[in-house]
Amino acid sequence: MGKTSLYASTILFGGALALSWFTHGTGVVVNDASKHVSIPQNLAVPLQVQAAYNGTDVYFRYRWPAPNPGIFHDMLRFSGGKWEVKGSVVPGSQPDGLHEDRVSMMLDDGSVPEFGRYGGYIAIGDKLAGFTEEADGKAIKDHPYLGKKLGLDEPTKYLPATRKNPNDWASTVPEGEQAKLQAAGYFLDLWHWRAARSNPVGVADDQFITAGRLSDSGRGMYTTNWDGDKKQPRVMFDAAKTGGIKALKWADITGGKVNPEGVHALREDISVPFDPNAGWQEGDTIPRRALRAAQGSRADIAVAGKATWADGYWEVTLKRKMNTEKPLEDKIIRDGGIYQAAFAIHRQATGGRWHYVSLPVSVGFGREADLVATPFTGDAPDWKQASLGVKLFYPGQVSWPHLNSVKHGGATSIARGIPVKSRHSEEQLAHYGIEAEFAGPIRSQWFLTLFAGLGLIAAFGWALLKSTPKSEA
Amino acid sequence: MAGYHVVLVHFPTALWMTAALAILYRAFFDGPLAQSIDRALVPLLSIALVFGVSAYAVGLFVWPFEAITASPLGRNHMLLATWTTAYWALLLVLRWRRGQAIWQGSMRYVTAGLAAIGAVLLGITGTLGGHLIGVYTDVSQVLRRLGWEVYTTFYVPNTTLAVLGAISLLLVGIGLRARRA
Known part of the structure; x- marks a missing residue:
């Protein structure tokens, strides 16, 4: 009985140590x-x-x-017949890659x-x-x-x-x-x-x-290229100076297909006042920042x-x-x-x-x-x-x-x-x-870990003590 | 209090490391020297525990409690110090209450294993304390390679806590059953 108890206790204690080692540091640090x-x-x-x-x-x-050149900041995308803001700041990386x-x-x-x-x-x-x-x-x-x-x-x-x-x-x-x-x-x-x-x-x-x-x-x-009253951009690319480009394509921007050396920023010298009747297509995109x-x-x-x-x-x-x-x-x-x-x-x-x-x-x-x-x-x-x-x-x-x-x-x-x-x-x-x-949650989990370990050592000590026969000191 | 803590920790560190060597020697040898070393074990472990508890208590006053429990290194040092002290207390009780029985049969190897773990815990506790005052060894590099970044708090998830609780209960059960047998 004593030998079996001894082996069982030792294996359980060793297993607990191994489990603690391999799972430590998990379960608390998660993005939110x-x-x-x-x-x-x-x-x-x-x-x-x-x-x-x-x-x-x-x-x-x-x-x-x-890893890639982040040359875009927030943008205005034409979608469902209206202009919407894309690329506002979020925790971590902006999912569309829209932060400079x-x-x-x-x-x-x-x-x-x-x-x-x-x-x-x-x-x-x-x-x-x-x-x-x-x-x-x-x-x-x-x-x-x-x-x-x-x-x-x-x-x-x-x-x-x-x-x-x-x-x-x-x-x-x-x-x-x-x-x-x-x-x-x-x-x-x-x-x-x-x-x-x-x-x-x-x-x-x-x-x-x-x-x-x-x-x-x-x-x-830079200024904000947004007319709040009309809910549309204030300026757009001047097609006469950009080789026919009046807006960028959303898919090109998010797909990383816009050449950093080519047309991408709405500079004063290549922009004109916005024309709402320019035949805007789904996915047309204009920078939300006009540069000067x-x-x-x-x-x-x-x-x-x-x-x-x-x-x-x-x-x-x-x-x-x-x-x-x-x-x-x-x-x-x-x-x-x-x-x-x-x-x-x-x-x-x-x-x-x-x-x-x-x-x-x-x-x-x-x-x-x-x-x-x-x-x-x-x-x-x-x-x-x-x-x-x-x-x-x-x-x-x-x-x-x-x-x-x-x-x-x-x-x-x-x-x-x-x-x-x-x-x-x-x-x-x-x-x-x-x-x-994660100061609060980590502190709590650490306290629990400390006491769990203490309890484990005490229980192991008890099991060893009772599994070992008394002898002359 | 930092200076007093640093001075005090030298005693349990030296005494427990000596005890670890003594246990390892006794576990593998039965000669007169091993017997003599064994006779010194209970006093040695007792004095070490007194110094260990004293160093631990003084250590609690080095920083405010809010600070030591807010610092990852501080938490790790405290966690390891707690476990190390408890662990060596276990070894003391075992040798004191069970005497020569801990050197008989396969129990002697269990005892040797316990001493080795105790020495490792002590070493980690010491190196973490060294980090806190800016003087440390490469033990932390070894721990990193083994999977623990010492600049992060050592804690386990709830599932592991539950398993640890269950194992602790099983160990208590094993002890109760062995007592009745």
Whole structure:
């Protein structure tokens, strides 16, 4: 009896251990659009960056893998006799492939000291767009400063000191204080290249982050191509200038058959006012964004040469004056300076927070740094220097309020100014970001697992004890 | 409290690892040295358990409870520390209550297996603790290759929990039946 019990107990215990090992980590992490949860298959993407300057202009060159060129954003499709919007942002990849590829860079000159230590995490405030718990767009619109003054209509990134309580998106400091902060350089410059909404007119969007994500002064490079009263586009392709094309075909767009080098963006120079009687066919599709020449500070960042997608990689070079003479909106680059940058990309038809981000890197101009900008003379760099490999990762739902809360063991390290890189790797942060999206359910399941294991060990001990005869000690 | 925890964990780690070696030696040898080692086993396991429980208790105060139970590495460290302590307590009770019987027949190999599992649990607990303070070994790489990314929380799905519950009940039943036999 004793021997049989012993063997049975041991086999059962071993089986329980094996079952636990092979099934662990399953059953909780599942995509759920209603909670804004969509986990990408790849948690990390490599980015190569180079920088160069000639005393007048600064260049940044980016190269990253993208399975296909995401050159379309939202569209208007003619279907059932009326125009409908397609390609609005969804959690994860837009099913029709309608969200543009992007590369963006936040840049600081040391005026936002936490940025150099924690990168973009400092700008992820309370209830941002795309989080499971996000602030209501209407509440933002109605907010006296964010909505009425700044014109925001969704909860965007913001810097901690722009709020009385960084854990409350609505608690903005007074307008005079905001202006003082900005004048002191407390903002992040944001270079934002968009494959559909800026690249076809040869620019990147020039923006900055302070109390929200704002655009530089001047005129933007895109408008919404929708006449709400008539429920139709405002403009369409000018067939006389596009080889007879007045609209694209839905099947060509979703089938990836539109040549990125051919007609695809609704630029001002190839568009005409919309004609409702142009004999529209089922599936005719027009971009929902009409492009035009940007003006003022918003037009500061140009695409140098041509952005190209080939063999599964985007290669984009951006160029800007080192001194744009807009110190309230741009970080002025000076030879001999060290700056901090953090990069991000969107690919595979993702928008909003479904991007890959980097930890901060230092950029030196004539100084040692993670990324050393190479000086050159003439009009264009030769890019012979080695590029910096940056590991981008999916950040999940991790906010600055959470990182500074009692729920984060490293909150005291942040208070002491210990940089994120000294504690966490990109891989670790990607996994932590996902776990943060399922914080409650994972915690509960972990507790149950802990107690189940404890119960199993106790039961095994009992079985062994009773199956083994007593003997002299 | 982190410093005290780090100092304290050295004791149970050393004592339990020593105990694991002692058990393995005793499981395969019956000579005078093996007998002497065996006689030291209960005191050794008892002292280790006292230090283990102390280190565990102090560890609970390194971070706020909300923080340790919100961090994947923190959860894993706590889970493994709990299981390791319970597991070595089981070995202590077994040797203390059953004496030489645990070295007789095939039971000696079961005991050796238990010691090996105990050493593995202890090693994983230690490496997870090392991760939490930024000093760690390549044990986590081995675990990754075996299928567990240590930066993700170790938990099992409800079906597995149900099976574990059923197995635990079966084990209790086996114990009751063996007691009556």
